[in-house]
Amino acid sequence: MKIIDRLKEDKIHISFEVFPPKTDEGIEKVFATTDEIAKLHPSFISVTYGAGGGTSKNTARIASHIKDDLHVLSLAHLTCASSTKDEVREVIRNLKSLGIENILALRGDIPSGVSFPDADRFRYAYELVGEIKKYGDFCIGGACYPEGHVDNEHKEDDIRYLKQKVDAGVDFLTTQMFFDNDIHYNFLYRIREAGITVPVLPGIMPITSASQMKKSLELSGTVFPRRFLAILDRFGSTPAAMRQAGIAYATDQIIDLLANGVKNIHIYSMNKPDVAAAIMKNLSEIIKC
């Protein structure tokens, strides 16, 4: 089943994300993580894609496990900047042969030590979207950035290119993490004005430790509001308290989004089924509404 068809159902959809292990040895542990997350009845589980080697092969293996063994919709991420066009085509063919119908098409980080842009690589995600469409009837997701993508100084350009990506065949968008919902509402307004009408899944990252916050900041350059910084200041050095406060903060963001009419939420659960379960427990009655 395609994720876009699921999102059309008039109900609340909550999805989660896992990442593959760095080496093949870690795969069983990630399978166990997906098994726990599946018990929460998510609308789908997405699997991130690392650059090259075992990690990228494992994305397909984990996405297959989710779909075939757990009977939950899976979304396989695929990046293009780190691989040649032929390597990317091989991955698409493999996903198709495994019956994986949903792909999140991404540029990924530009690898160091290779010439980029290069005729032998897709330069932008919209080119990857066009390529995936040649291989079959996939449901294709794309990434978007409520605070703007770091490579692009001007938010209007970022939205113009986002429209180009959606027009190339993106069925739904998932946002980069954000910690101030007003930024998301403002972004939604601007992209709708620009004619982007596909469903947008806000990406919520539960921050459960001070080190995770540092990593998230490095990764996304996101703005942490004062309210969040006060939590970190007060509880950051007490792991159990920070975990509880981070789960509460993410829950609060989700409740505000749902109260304001958002129907679909993607949670960056990052191989922490206990955190995913705690959030779902907090939402148990709310998601029935």
Ligand code: FAD
């Ligand atoms: P693009 O859509 O290609 O955009 C990249 C930049 O190029 C933007 O600044 C955009 O404005 C600009 N641009 C786009 N088109 C044009 C054009 N025609 N002309 C000029 N400029 C243009 N990374 C991973 O490695 N693995 C993952 O699994 C992964 N999952 C992610 C999931 C989500 C939901 C998100 C938000 C990000 C994820 N990332 C992942 C990170 C992502 O790969 C990086 O943020 C990457 O730098 C941009 O990818 P993109 O697909 O958004 O690129």
